[in-house]
Amino acid sequence: METRMELSRRTFIKFAGAVGAAGVVARPKPAAASALHPVNTPAVLVDTTRCAGCRGCEAACSESNHLPGPALQGQDAVFSKSRKTDVKVYTVVNRAKADSKQGEARYVKSQCMHCLDPACASACLAKALEKTSAGPVVYHPERCLGCRYCMVACQFDVPKFDFDSPSPYINKCSFCAERQEQGLQPACASVCPTGALQFGHREELIEDARTRIYQNPDKYVHHIYGESEAGGTSWLYITDVPFEKLGFRTDLGPTSPPELTRTALAAVPFVLTLWPPLLMGLYTFSKRRAEASKGTDQEAHHD
Amino acid sequence: MTDTTFDRGFDTRSWITEKIFMGMSFCDYLKSLLTPTNAIFALILIVGVPIVIYRFAFGIGAATNLTQVNPWGIWIGLDVMSGVALAAGGFTVATAVHILGLKEYQPIVRPALLTGFLGYLFAVIGLCADLGRPWKLPVPMVYSYGTGSVMFEVGWCVCLYLIVLGLEFSPAAFEWLGLRKAREWAVRMTLVLTIFGLCLSTLHQSSLGALFLMMPHRVHPLWYSGYVPVFFFVSAIIAGMSMVIVEGGLSHRVFKSQLNPNDHGTADTLTLGLAKGAAVVLFAYFFLKLQGLVDGGRYDLLLTPYGAWFLFELLGFVLTPCLLYAVAVRRQNATMARWVAGWTVLGIVVNRLNLSVIAFNYNAAERYVPGFMEIMVSVTIITIGIITFRWIVNRMPVLHEHPDFPQAH
Numbered sequence: 001m002e003t004r005m006e007l008s009r010r011t012f013i014k015f016a017g018a019v020g021a022a023g024v025v026a027r028p029k030p031a032a033a034s035a036l037h038p039v040n041t042p043a044v045l046v047d048t049t050r051c052a053g054c055r056g057c058e059a060a061c062s063e064s065n066h067l068p069g070p071a072l073q074g075q076d077a078v079f080s081k082s083r084k085t086d087v088k089v090y091t092v093v094n095r096a097k098a099d100s101k102q103g104e105a106r107y108v109k110s111q112c113m114h115c116l117d118p119a120c121a122s123a124c125l126a127k128a129l130e131k132t133s134a135g136p137v138v139y140h141p142e143r144c145l146g147c148r149y150c151m152v153a154c155q156f157d158v159p160k161f162d163f164d165s166p167s168p169y170i171n172k173c174s175f176c177a178e179r180q181e182q183g184l185q186p187a188c189a190s191v192c193p194t195g196a197l198q199f200g201h202r203e204e205l206i207e208d209a210r211t212r213i214y215q216n217p218d219k220y221v222h223h224i225y226g227e228s229e230a231g232g233t234s235w236l237y238i239t240d241v242p243f244e245k246l247g248f249r250t251d252l253g254p255t256s257p258p259e260l261t262r263t264a265l266a267a268v269p270f271v272l273t274l275w276p277p278l279l280m281g282l283y284t285f286s287k288r289r290a291e292a293s294k295g296t297d298q299e300a301h302h303d
Numbered sequence: 304m305t306d307t308t309f310d311r312g313f314d315t316r317s318w319i320t321e322k323i324f325m326g327m328s329f330c331d332y333l334k335s336l337l338t339p340t341n342a343i344f345a346l347i348l349i350v351g352v353p354i355v356i357y358r359f360a361f362g363i364g365a366a367t368n369l370t371q372v373n374p375w376g377i378w379i380g381l382d383v384m385s386g387v388a389l390a391a392g393g394f395t396v397a398t399a400v401h402i403l404g405l406k407e408y409q410p411i412v413r414p415a416l417l418t419g420f421l422g423y424l425f426a427v428i429g430l431c432a433d434l435g436r437p438w439k440l441p442v443p444m445v446y447s448y449g450t451g452s453v454m455f456e457v458g459w460c461v462c463l464y465l466i467v468l469g470l471e472f473s474p475a476a477f478e479w480l481g482l483r484k485a486r487e488w489a490v491r492m493t494l495v496l497t498i499f500g501l502c503l504s505t506l507h508q509s510s511l512g513a514l515f516l517m518m519p520h521r522v523h524p525l526w527y528s529g530y531v532p533v534f535f536f537v538s539a540i541i542a543g544m545s546m547v548i549v550e551g552g553l554s555h556r557v558f559k560s561q562l563n564p565n566d567h568g569t570a571d572t573l574t575l576g577l578a579k580g581a582a583v584v585l586f587a588y589f590f591l592k593l594q595g596l597v598d599g600g601r602y603d604l605l606l607t608p609y610g611a612w613f614l615f616e617l618l619g620f621v622l623t624p625c626l627l628y629a630v631a632v633r634r635q636n637a638t639m640a641r642w643v644a645g646w647t648v649l650g651i652v653v654n655r656l657n658l659s660v661i662a663f664n665y666n667a668a669e670r671y672v673p674g675f676m677e678i679m680v681s682v683t684i685i686t687i688g689i690i691t692f693r694w695i696v697n698r699m700p701v702l703h704e705h706p707d708f709p710q711a712h
Contacts, residue, residue, distance in 0.1 A: 084371070123453075144436060164365070
């Protein structure tokens with residue numbers, strides 16, 4: 001009897017210790033469900049029917065971000081092959097694979113889409129990539145480990161890694177977050193001569209885009225790219241050629257990628273609170289059984 | 304005065320001779336290292352270590368075939384994903400013995416814990432080669448918590464579990480050093496450590512799979528599933544058990560001198576016990592994978608080359624070893640069980656590589672194939688891991704009991 005009391009007390013202390021230890025690490029809380037969807041989030045509406053392919057946006061971006069000037073500036077040859085953003089190229093304008101019905105060339109600008117609930121920021125374990133409350137998805141280089149999870153998590157292949165550097169960083173468009181703080185437009189939108197890039201509030205731009213499609217139903221494709229893709233993006237596109245011909249992924253559903261991992265993260269506190277008592281129960285059970293069988297053995301010996 | 308100094312000097316030297324050189328003089332010890340195996344290890348290190356230095360001096364791009372399109376390669380797929388899965392033997396065996404009370408497996412607890420500890424340690428070292436700025440590892444640990452990130456959970460769990468494994472194995476080190484008090488304290492923590500270890504393992508083994516949940520646009524639909532975290536956890540148990548069998552089989556050949564001759568029969572019994580367990584878990588895993596296939600509903604893709612590869616993994620690396628394990632148990636053939644374990648381990652590596660490399664970015668414009676330097680870095684890290692394992696087993700009471708601590712494990 002004495003020993004049993006002793007044992008159960010010790011077991012209890014161990015149990016308490018295990019649960020306490022579990023409590024200490026029960027920290028990974030999933031971000032508040034379905035991030036921010038503010039009405040007034042800054043956005044850009046790209047109307048490809050208005051883009052002349054002048055690449056002024058590229059030049060403005062390079063200048064504003066202190067990057068080398070755009071490749072083959074002012075030369076049509078640049079459109080001979082499709083380019084991608086890179087470590088020192090935050091935005092590129094490509095010629096679409098199809099012309100409009102009237103035979104006009106179509107161009108498409110690509111850069112970070114600044115998702116409403118971005119995969120990259122949710123992927124980052126050090127908050128080096130962060131969705132700011134103002135809207136832009138920004139990068140804090142001093143926090144970055146260089147794990148490149150953001151690169152594979154992004155559906156738009158936006159974050160670029162400096163593979164040639166021994167101390168590499170991620171590079172991508174910041175939506176000119178600093179300029180926006182000063183009340184300025186992003187550099188690219190501020191120089192667009194044709195109005196193809198229109199900076200404003202997201203909800204208003206979506207209304208505007210809908211109106212254009214409604215008033216020109218034969219011209220536009222009846223879809224605003226970015227309104228729902230991957231949970232919605234701050235960059236929105238309308239066009240009169242099929243979106244695949246512009247190089248867009250058309251297989252992205254309306255679910256934001258971080259939504260896909262929230263269930264898994266929500267399981268963490270459950271594992272940490274349910275496993276220890278369950279295992280303690282199993283332990284007590286197996287110990288009792290072992291003691292009981294030992295007792296039987298000894299009795300058998302006595303006989 | 305002089306005598307004491309001399310004595311102290313003598314003590315240190317005899318301590319080093321006994322603990323580090325295994326009772327040999329320095330010259331004899333060096334001579335004992337001249338073996339064919341060590342020649343191969345030395346060759347690997349002579350080629351591999353400069354490549355590791357080259358990678359840190361000139362960046363990841365210079366040493367790998369990784370690109371903006373394929374930013375993840377075998378350093379993630381093999382060193383981290385597979386390494387962590389194969390190191391699952393530690394928590395599996397510790398749980399069986401300390402929680403479920405299967406005391407007959409006591410002799411393999413320490414080898415399993417050591418395999419686990421070194422598996423994690425070298426997975427983290429491999430990760431450091433892959434990270435662009437590994438010196439920033441303390442950032443998510445100390446002040447910038449990305450709590451919404453699965454990677455954050457994996458990072459924290461792996462870090463904590465590495466400490467737990469170190470503590471779980473520490474009694475062996477304390478016995479080697481003759482630190483009786485410290486050993487007692489470490490042994491007293493066994494139950495708490497085992498429970499904590501299982502919690503952490505449940506979390507990060509599954510979370511390594513949860514990393515892919517966010518990437519339906521990268522992972523081939525046959526491998527992508529909402530159940531990936533469950534697949535990873537269950538297959539880690541299989542990998543852990545099989546790895547313990549493989550490691551036990553190899554240890555019994557390599558460290559013959561350390562073993563009691565009548566340990567051999569015990570080893571066969573334990574191997575068959577583990578094989579039986581692995582067969583059951585593999586059977587469950589096979590049906591889980593079938594559920595994943597049904598849930599995805601992409602039967603049409605089974606007729607593509609990727610489909611053939613998927614079926615090969617499912618039938619060749621899951622169902623086949625499941626059945627062969629069962630046959631080995633039925634025939635009481637431990638040697639067969641060891642071969643099946645080797646095949647199963649290979650199957651888990653193939654599975655992790657499928658998720659992170661082969662069926663990953665399957666629709667990308669360019670394919671990734673690891674380069675020579677990348678492979679050499681992985682081989683070098685694994686080699687250093689094996690050398691460390693051997694160094695510890697030769698000195699600490701892992702495969703046998705310490706004469707001063709009988710019945711200790």
